[in-house]
Structure formats: structure tokens, C-alpha cells
Amino acid sequence: QYAAVKDVLAGQYSAGETVTVRGWVRTRRDSKAGISFVNVHDGSCFDAIQAVVPSDLDNYSSEVQKLTTGCSVAVTGTVAASAGQGQDFELQASSVHVYGWVEDPDTYPMAPKRHSMEYLREFAHLRPRTNVAGAVTRVRHCLAQAVHRFFHQHGYYWISTPIITTSDAEGAGELFRVSTLDMQNLPKDDKGQVDYSQDFFGKEAFLTVSGQLNVEAFASSLSKVYTFGPTFRAENSNTSRHLAEFWMIEPEVAFADLNDVAKLAEDMLKFVFKAVLDERADDMAFFAERIDKQAISRLQHVIDNDFVHMDYTDAIEVLQNCGKQFDYPVAWGVDLQSEHERYLAEEHVGAPVILKNYPRDIKAFYMRQNDDGKTVAAMDVLAPGIGEIIGGSAREERLDLLDKRLREMDLPAEEYSWYRDLRRYGSVPHAGFGLGFERLVAYVTGMTNIRDVIPYPRSPKNADF
């Protein structure tokens, strides 16, 4: 019978039972006593299982002794208590079948040694074989499942928002154009401009930068909804926290205000952190050992404590009086840079912090105006090591104030007629936020570059594989 490595190691088979595990060789060591120790992993858990292979197997010298890291094998044997350190069970092998050899072990790019993250990025197709990418992949999966579970348990419906859209979603980011026009021979109008009326959608179309406006329409009927899908921004700079293609989780809640969604963000983060500590203890132990000593204690601290809330205005004062030299100076009215965000989270609070009530003029048109006439009911959740991981707000549900904002920002009301309808027909106060999924995975694992927590990172000049 075929067995997953994780089940054998967890003691799901009794000693003496015969099982077959299939996977890839992590290491092989031959002992003088005429046996070989072959460690096999299959991705089902962090650890590999040790197979003890006796030299009397038919293919011992012809094959077993030639196994190298990366070879694919099936090992059949009896489950036995392991005397060695680390694991409770091993396999006493009675046969080893080789599916595939590694052509040239000396130049195998994933040969067993510590590779730099930069090096691994050049092998997006082979890096899943490394311990670190395997652990990231399992944690990422666990977090995604936990996000869906959290919302499902709290009565939210998952809405798929469109990937192709003609709206630029408040200019949240640089747009990728989607077109079927012949680039060599673009149709032009009388003024010499590209004539997009001849394009597939009859006008300019883009990849979505946010599903928020679309999901608001569903909150205005189903009350509690969220999107969780891919998002695209042609970010021009190479930073360690921006990707051109990333996944975003965007809940939208009717009859909610800013504090309601701040609480929702806190509850959701605590829920998914608990899930990952429970379900991926093996991978988290690896991150704590190899990537970031605080990987586990940091999450536990978040789970055990209330989030700190701060007003933008107070944060500016803190930043101005902290005595630290920033590359970008701070004054009331500026948008915070990652260095400011990180200072507040890392040094001022020492944990994630929720910053609220930003100046109206640096925020999108749809954010709900506060009574002071200067600020809007916006929040960012700032995390140590990264800075912003969540951006959210109460949405302006009052049509007259929304229209005033559209005019002030020179945005054409016609383009937003469907969005305005939501305020014309049964408008309600509502609020929501966007959580960058890769920033969440980076925060949880302690990985410092966002390109290492997504299977196939897209960034300037990089969309191969």
C-alpha cells in the first residue's frame, strides 16, 4: 500500500506493516556496515523519511548506491521504530525502485547546499524541491484555506470579481493594458489617437488593480462578502514588497464602520495565525530555525494581544519627535513611506499597528469623509518587517459628498455611473479592506523578499517560467 511520508512519520502505520512511499531523494549516506540510509521526501510534510536499505537488494550496487539528491524513487519496506535522533519511525527497505535519475548530479542546480534566495529565483521550476520553497508553499496553502474558512464561518460569501475591467479603480496602481489590437498597425481616430473603439471591448481595458468597487455592489445586497483573487499592478520599482501580480483578499461589509473592519482585520489575522501554528508546526519550526528566530513567537504575541490603534495625526507627531533621520521627511499631509511604517510597527509599537484617519487629499475618492473636513475614515495595518499589509476604509455612502469628491478630483461621473447607482438605490454605510496575500505570507514566514513567497513571481523584466 502507498503511504504519504507524513502519515508514516505520524505513526499512522504500526511497526511491522509494509508500505511503499514515493518521492524524491533528499540525501543518501552509505555506512561501512553495508547498508545505505536514503532520505525520501514527498512534499506531504517538512521532513523526509529515512529508509534503511540493506546491501542484499538485487539493485543495491547497480542503483541504490548511485542515488543522488533529486532522484525519484518508490521505497517499499516495513515500518520500524527509529533509533536515530529526530524521528520516531523509519522504513526497513525490501525494495527500491528508481523512476528517474538526475542526469548529471555534479551540475544539478538544486544540489544539496544552502543556496541564496536570489539564486533560487533563477530556477522557479526547480526551487519547489528545496526545503524553503516547500515550507513556503505549504504555509501559503494553509493561510489561503484559513482565510476562506474564517470568512465562511463568519457568514461571508466569496465573490469572484473580474480580472479584466475598463475601470482603473481609483488609480490604485499602474495599469496593464489588455488589447487585441495589432500593435504594429494601431487604428487611429481623426485626432491621431489610438482608436480603442475598434478594440475587443470597444474601449481601453486593463487587468484589475483591485476588486473593491465590484465587491461593493455585492455587499449592497448580500451584506457580508469578500474577494480573494489575483491583482495586477505595473509597479515600476523593484522593491521587496511589490509584485506585478499578487493576490488580494478584500472583504466588504454593509452596515459597518471603520472600527468594525479594523476589528474584522484583527480577528482574521489572529484566526489565520492560529491556524498556521496549529497545522504547520513543522514548517514554522523550520522558519524559526533558519529564516527568522521570532517567526513563531511573533505570531503568538499577535494572537495574545489586542491590536494597537493610532491616529495618523498622532503618528506624524511620533515620527517627527522620535529623533530618527528618515530619507523622506514627514509632515502632516504626506503619505507614509515604508521606512515610516516600519518604524511605527517595529520600534514604536513592536507589533502590528492600525493607523486611522488619514488626510483626505492623499486618499481615494470613495473614502468616507470625517466631520473634521480634513481626514477620511481610512486605515492601514502596518506590520514589523514589511510596513503596510492592509489598506481599508469606510466608503462614502452619501451621494452628494461622493459627487463632490469626484468633481474635486476631476473624475468623470459618467465612468462611475454604476458605482453611483449603489448610492442612489438603498445606500447603506459600509466599509472594507484589502490585504495583500503575499505580504501576509512574508510576515508569517519571516521571508524578507515577497518574490520568494509566491510560486512564480512577476516583476519588471521577469515573467518567464
Ligand code: ATP
Ligand atoms: P503600497 O503603499 O505598499 O504601494 P498600496 O497602498 O498601493 O501599497 P493598496 O492599494 O492599499 O496598496 O492595496 C491593498 C493591499 O494590497 C496593500 O496593503 C498591500 O498589502 C497589497 N499590495 C499593494 N500593492 C502590492 C504589490 N504591488 N504587490 C504585493 N502586494 C501589494
Ligand code: MG
Ligand atoms: Mg502602491
Ligand code: MG
Ligand atoms: Mg500605501
Ligand code: MG
Ligand atoms: Mg494602501
